[in-house]
Amino acid sequence: MSTIDYLIQGFGTALIWYNIIFAFVGVLIGTAVGVLPGIGPMSGVALLIPVTASITGGLPPEQAATSAIILLAGVYYGAMYGGSTTSILLNTPGESSSVVTTLDGYQMAKKGRAGSALSIAAIGSFVAGIVTLAALVLLAKPLSAVAIKFGPAEYFSLMLLGLGAVSGLAGKSVTKALIMTVCGLLLGTIGIDSVSGIARFTFDVPWLFQGIEFLTIAVGLFALGEVFKTILEIDEENAEIAKINNLLPSKEELKESAAPIVRGSLLGFFVGILPGAGATLASFFSYILEKKVSKDPSKFGTGAIAGVAAPESANNAASGGAMIPLLTLGIPGSGTTAILMGALMMYNVQPGPLLFEDHPQVAWGLIASMFIGNIMLLILNLPLVKVFAKIIQTPKQFLIPIIIAISIFGVYAVQVSTNDLLLLLICGVLGYFLTKNDYPIAPLVLGLVLGPMVENNFRRALTISNGDFSIFLTRPISLVFILITLLWLVIPFMMKRRGKDVIINLEG
Amino acid sequence: MIIQFDRIASVLFLAVGVLFIIGSQQLGNSSYGSAVGPDIFPLILGSILVLLSIRLFYETFIRKNEQGSKEKLRYKPFLIIFTATLFYILTMETIGYVITTFLFLFVCFQTMERSKWVQSLIISACFSGFIYFLYVEILKGTLPGWPVWFS
Numbered sequence: 001m002s003t004i005d006y007l008i009q010g011f012g013t014a015l016i017w018y019n020i021i022f023a024f025v026g027v028l029i030g031t032a033v034g035v036l037p038g039i040g041p042m043s044g045v046a047l048l049i050p051v052t053a054s055i056t057g058g059l060p061p062e063q064a065a066t067s068a069i070i071l072l073a074g075v076y077y078g079a080m081y082g083g084s085t086t087s088i089l090l091n092t093p094g095e096s097s098s099v100v101t102t103l104d105g106y107q108m109a110k111k112g113r114a115g116s117a118l119s120i121a122a123i124g125s126f127v128a129g130i131v132t133l134a135a136l137v138l139l140a141k142p143l144s145a146v147a148i149k150f151g152p153a154e155y156f157s158l159m160l161l162g163l164g165a166v167s168g169l170a171g172k173s174v175t176k177a178l179i180m181t182v183c184g185l186l187l188g189t190i191g192i193d194s195v196s197g198i199a200r201f202t203f204d205v206p207w208l209f210q211g212i213e214f215l216t217i218a219v220g221l222f223a224l225g226e227v228f229k230t231i232l233e234i235d236e237e238n239a240e241i242a243k244i245n246n247l248l249p250s251k252e253e254l255k256e257s258a259a260p261i262v263r264g265s266l267l268g269f270f271v272g273i274l275p276g277a278g279a280t281l282a283s284f285f286s287y288i289l290e291k292k293v294s295k296d297p298s299k300f301g302t303g304a305i306a307g308v309a310a311p312e313s314a315n316n317a318a319s320g321g322a323m324i325p326l327l328t329l330g331i332p333g334s335g336t337t338a339i340l341m342g343a344l345m346m347y348n349v350q351p352g353p354l355l356f357e358d359h360p361q362v363a364w365g366l367i368a369s370m371f372i373g374n375i376m377l378l379i380l381n382l383p384l385v386k387v388f389a390k391i392i393q394t395p396k397q398f399l400i401p402i403i404i405a406i407s408i409f410g411v412y413a414v415q416v417s418t419n420d421l422l423l424l425l426i427c428g429v430l431g432y433f434l435t436k437n438d439y440p441i442a443p444l445v446l447g448l449v450l451g452p453m454v455e456n457n458f459r460r461a462l463t464i465s466n467g468d469f470s471i472f473l474t475r476p477i478s479l480v481f482i483l484i485t486l487l488w489l490v491i492p493f494m495m496k497r498r499g500k501d502v503i504i505n506l507e508g
Numbered sequence: 509m510i511i512q513f514d515r516i517a518s519v520l521f522l523a524v525g526v527l528f529i530i531g532s533q534q535l536g537n538s539s540y541g542s543a544v545g546p547d548i549f550p551l552i553l554g555s556i557l558v559l560l561s562i563r564l565f566y567e568t569f570i571r572k573n574e575q576g577s578k579e580k581l582r583y584k585p586f587l588i589i590f591t592a593t594l595f596y597i598l599t600m601e602t603i604g605y606v607i608t609t610f611l612f613l614f615v616c617f618q619t620m621e622r623s624k625w626v627q628s629l630i631i632s633a634c635f636s637g638f639i640y641f642l643y644v645e646i647l648k649g650t651l652p653g654w655p656v657w658f659s
Contacts, residue, residue, distance in 0.1 A: 054649050175564050179521055182557045186528055193546040201531050232581045401616030421597040437513045455549045462544040
């Protein structure tokens with residue numbers, strides 16, 4: 001069957017009535033997550049996994065996986081739309097990938113052009129979303145065809161590359177990021193070893209036999225960590241929300257931003273594919289690019305529409321681009337995609353080259369639903385932006401305790417164990433202190449999700465070579481991956497040595 | 509502040525690494541038909557963690573102490589909410605979801621801000637009742653609903 005047939009089938013899946021509702025709820029919650037400062041896409045997706053798991057419980061497994069991933073992916077790219085709203089209206093980014101948007105977006109709002117800034121951001125995000133989806137459709141088959149030829153040695157090195165790239169860019173200190181990655185991998189070894197059946201590090205506690213649940217860790221570290229941060233460091237600032245006058249951009253503004261949107265989409269897409277570099281980096285790069293390309297760079301920072309259009313397109317494109325390594329190779333390149341991968345694995349769907357053959361319904365259904373979701377977001381965001389701006393005013397008094405209650409309900413609903421709830425609470429406190437002291441959390445979750453697969457491929461490769469470690473270096477593709485990993489870790493280190501500022505990825 | 513934390517953390521990570529190395533030594537070192545057993549992966553990771561934590565410890569000495577502006581942390585509400593969460597978790601299975609969630613939310617709402625009594629009562633009651641109804645009645649999930657001594 002050709003790609004087009006698969007895509008049509010995917011639309012068939014995505015257009016089932018409940019999947020439309022799932023996509024709609026996903027993008028709606030996603031936009032709210034993006035608007036609310038304090039809840040980023042990562043904690044938003046982590047929080048919703050248990051909720052979707054219980055809602056989709058009645059469906060057959062494969063359909064449940066499709067519907068759940070449609071909703072969760074909707075939250076992910078919906079957050080990219082929503083993040084711009086607060087950046088422009090309040091000068092506070094709703095999530096880290098919209099930091100750059102504040103530079104020009106808030107200036108535009110001050111000048112009474114908030115409406116056109118918002119609509120350009122939405123249009124840019126939409127164009128970027130469609131561009132990356134088209135690329136995803138075209139690249140999915142060839143990429144997974146290449147990846148399917150990989151042996152365990154290549155796979156191990158590729159995963160090493162993914163982990164290394166995320167650690168290299170994840171925080172201020174590479175050492176700390178690597179420590180977190182290794183901790184994640186070590187946590188993944190707890191439980192019954194899937195190859196030999198031996199219980200490892202369980203101390204005969206039955207609760208530990210099935211391993212540390214990724215969901216508990218992710219919800220605790222991200223969602224509860226953020227909540228505790230808000231409680232401890234509450235800041236009483238009541239910034240004024242800029243007024244929105246005209247909603248539609250003028251023809252000149254559209255003309256002016258057309259080229260930046262295209263450039264931002266393409267740049268964002270390629271940055272998004274790279275492991276480790278996520279939406280935040282993409283929006284930074286595209287802003288810098290626009291400034292370089294522009295005939296009048298002094299305009300930037302005073303309300304240039306290109307300064308809104310380009311980074312907003314780029315961060316949405318990057319979030320779409322990040323789906324490519326996840327779906328075709330099974331290697332998540334960021335914290336959020338790691339969580340999406342964990343969600344898929346909860347439904348026994350293994351992302352990777354076989355995904356398109358074993359579960360075409362899941363893969364193509366998701367891709368098709370992203371088309372639908374992007375259209376929904378465009379329709380939602382243009383007229384309803386005023387409603388979304390109101391969400392910012394949700395009092396923290398009610399929001400914070402409800403997030404705790406949802407986390408506890410969610411983890412209990414999936415795990416039905418008080419031990420997991422205690423672990424959740426501990427992770428929440430740890431999450432707060434680790435983030436506060438620059439220990440990035442995304443690599444830990446990535447390590448935990450990838451851990452068992454890294455180990456399996458590692459051991460399979462060594463079994464083939466009879467325990468000879470040189471197998472990773474003698475197979476050419478594997479060697480290339482390992483070399484890239486080393487470069488990825490060493491180059492930022494060298495640049496820091498020279499006193500250069502290295503842009504780091506805060507989103508993870 | 510950060511440097512102290514890093515030093516303590518590096519020692520703790522070192523301990524974790526050593527424990528994993530010791531733990532992996534006690535695992536069977538081979539499984540049938542394979543030259544590599546279940547012990548080798550945690551052993552390597554543990555060793556890497558030990559090396560990294562030594563590096564982190566060393567880094568804390570190179571870096572100059574950057575004393576950032578000390579921000580005031582609101583420990584009191586945090587401790588109250590933390591304790592409330594702990595009680596909530598520990599009592600949920602005996603007293604049941606509806607009552608504990610209601611109490612937990614109400615306490616937390618009032619800790620966050622001591623105002624809007626009526627609104628807090630209504631929201632906590634609605635949330636706990638709604639989630640229970642939705643999850644148990646409609647989605648047929650399992651939650652400890654009411655106190656064990658009732659049923």
